[in-house]
Amino acid sequence: MKKNKQKFFSRPESMYDRLTHYCPGCGHGIIHRLICEAVDELKIREKVIAIAPVGCAVLAYDYWDFDCIEAAHGRALAVATGIKRVRPENIVFTYQGDGDLAAIGTAETIHTANRGENLTVIFVNNAVYGMTGGQMAPTTLLGQKTATTPRGRDNKNEGFPLKISEMLAILDGVKYVERVSVSSPQEIIKAKKAVKQAFQNQVDGLGFSLVEVLSSCPTYWGMKPKQAMDWIKEVMAKRFPLGRLK
Amino acid sequence: MSKEAKKFLITGNEAIAEAAIQAGCRFYAGYPITPQNEVPTYMSRRMPEVGGVFIQAESELAAINMVFGASAAGTRAMTSSSSPGISLKQEGISYLAGCQLPAVIVNIMRGGPGLGNIAPAQSDYFQATKGGGHGDYRCIVLAPSTVQEAVDLTALAFDLADKYRNPVIVLGDGMLGQMMEPVEKFKMPALPAGRQNLKCKTDKKLWELSGAKNRKPRIIRSLFLGEGVLENWNKALQNKYRKIESEEKRYEGFHLDDSKIILVAYGTMARVAKEAMREARSHGIKVGLIRPISLWPFPAEPFLKLSGKIKRFLVVEMSAGQMIEDVRLAVEGRAKVDFYGRTGGSIPSKEEILRQITLINK
Known part of the structure; x- marks a missing residue:
């Protein structure tokens, strides 16, 4: 075997070497990793305080080697505001799902953004409530079948998929909004860049930064992992266009 | 002897706010509701003078959860409201209790149920003393009957909250909050403004979140999924409550x-x-x-x-x-x-x- 092999890929230091509880093909593991890579590269691990959401990712602290706190469903950004105002020298971020950020926590999301709090938000949009059994999320696509839209989401009854990132982008208090996805290695590289940018902005004191990540839930989409990734690309990203919104 | 008056006139609401500041409270988040509006109004002026944080939150829910975050970060934190607003805060109070975080919540009670009216009432006794939100928990509840006592009990509330890592409710009513009474000049010296005052110096908080520098990460949580883990956590809470019952009864x-x-x-x-x-x-x-x-x-x-x-x-x-x-x-x-x-x-x-x-x- 050749010596002095160059190492191209390894587990981020701030991520524990541990199997996750996520389903096969779930995007959370990838996104957790991207956060840890950004944290390592920016050398901010010792300053980070993470807010774990209610949802599948509530146990994120089982995988992250930095300070963490749970927030009540939807209240992550209020909790983050309290922490950051007390400890402006720390790097505070929330990790929130679509139900958390765009349904039960909509008020907290909009007002924290509007105050221009110097925070980083990683918003995971997988178009369903995963932990509770695949119910309709605010971001569920029209026609998409879920546990609570058995005939598919119909805007006459359930309204339209909520484009909250677009809504946030028009607020004066918001510095940075980008929508990315984890549907392919190329997209993951772009997602990583955006996540790192959102943390860099906080380090630089620039204000509210949010990255929406289109992610997969093969279990409640009723798809195989590969199919799910293709669905993000071919269906979901059409309704939620990728790219920088602000 | 100084000719300066030993007492001065102040409303209950303002006295509670100043007492909190004097007790080292450096974070306040609140939402307008009558008859407690003098508390946030006073705090908005006073907090910046002492290097603290005042936030007018978008809702009662946000306010109590901001307090939750500030408390987790190690600062003495308070919110105040009146009955309907306190109902909205119950979720956050349950999380404070579940995570064993200290905080002071002031309820200047008004008539209920529903929107009720803005006149004094004592109809939130059950809510305050029996838990209020979901789960088996208790808040320490202190009930002042004069403005002077409101000052003294607010200071005590912060000490008890830190001592037991538990939310403490100061339960007044619209009469107490609105009326002016003479109180003794606050004895504590005026604190210098500045960032250093944000942290509470009265107690070393080995659980506070400050970043995992030269130590293992800390996790503040109330979710325990493992078999029997939550039961043990609850037993620890109940043991704490028994200790409070044996040591903190006042009449x-x-x-x-x-x-x-x-x-x-x-x-x-x-x-x-x-x-x-x-x-x-x-x-x-x-x-x-x-x-x-x-x-x-x-x-x-x-x-x-x-x-x-x-x-x-x-x-x-x-x-x-x-x-x-x-x-x-x-x-x-x-x-x-x-x-x-x-x-x-x-x-x-x-x-x-x-x-x-x-x-x-x-």
Whole structure:
């Protein structure tokens, strides 16, 4: 075997070497990793305080080697505001799902953004409530079948998929909004860049930064992992266009 | 001796706010609601002067959760509201209790249910003392009856919150919050402004979140999925509550040695009850008063002790009868307990209480 092999890929230091509880093909593991890579590269691990959401990712602290706190469903950004105002020298971020950020926590999301709090938000949009059994999320696509839209989401009854990132982008208090996805290695590289940018902005004191990540839930989409990734690309990203919104 | 006045006039709401600042509170988040608006108004002016944080939150939910975050970050933190707003805060209070985070919550009660009115009431006793939100938990509840006592109990509330890592409720009413009374000049020196004051220096908080530098990561949580883990966590909470019950009961007693009728009242109501007691005694009727100061833990001992000896307890409340249930539990069926109360912002008058006393005394 050749010596002095160059190492191209390894587990981020701030991520524990541990199997996750996520389903096969779930995007959370990838996104957790991207956060840890950004944290390592920016050398901010010792300053980070993470807010774990209610949802599948509530146990994120089982995988992250930095300070963490749970927030009540939807209240992550209020909790983050309290922490950051007390400890402006720390790097505070929330990790929130679509139900958390765009349904039960909509008020907290909009007002924290509007105050221009110097925070980083990683918003995971997988178009369903995963932990509770695949119910309709605010971001569920029209026609998409879920546990609570058995005939598919119909805007006459359930309204339209909520484009909250677009809504946030028009607020004066918001510095940075980008929508990315984890549907392919190329997209993951772009997602990583955006996540790192959102943390860099906080380090630089620039204000509210949010990255929406289109992610997969093969279990409640009723798809195989590969199919799910293709669905993000071919269906979901059409309704939620990728790219920088602000 | 200085010619400077030793006392000054201040409203209950403003006195609570200043007392919090003097006690080291450096984070306040609140939302406007009558009759407690003087608290956030005062805080908005005062917090920046002492290097603290004031946030007018977008909702009561956001306010209590901001306090949750500030407390987790190690600062003495407070929010205030009035009855309908406190209902909204219950979720956050449950999380504070579940995560064992200290915080002070001020409830300047008004008439309910629903939107009710903005007049003084005591109808949130159940909510404050029995938990309020979901889950088996308790908040320490302190009930001042004068503006001076509001000052003293607010300071005590912060100490107890830190000591037990538990939310503490200061339970007043619209009368106490709005009226001006003389209070002693605050004894603590004026604190210099600056970032250093944000952290509470009174207690080393080995659980606070500050970034995992030269230590293992800390996790603040109330979710425990493993078999038996939550039960053990709850047992630890219950043990803490038993300790609080054995050490933090507070009450004031008047004429407990020779009375046949003992009035029971707290907060604003106790002031009226005290007047009724005085007048009754001037007519030769032996009336005493127990004024619970801590509503949870409830000071049960004097009730049981007096049960065999007196004719009747008369509980007087600005509610349809809530504290009376704790009095009945305390006497363990060994004494008769009567009730007189009014709701919706009406306060039982001295004359009304005297009439009840006369009826019992017949």
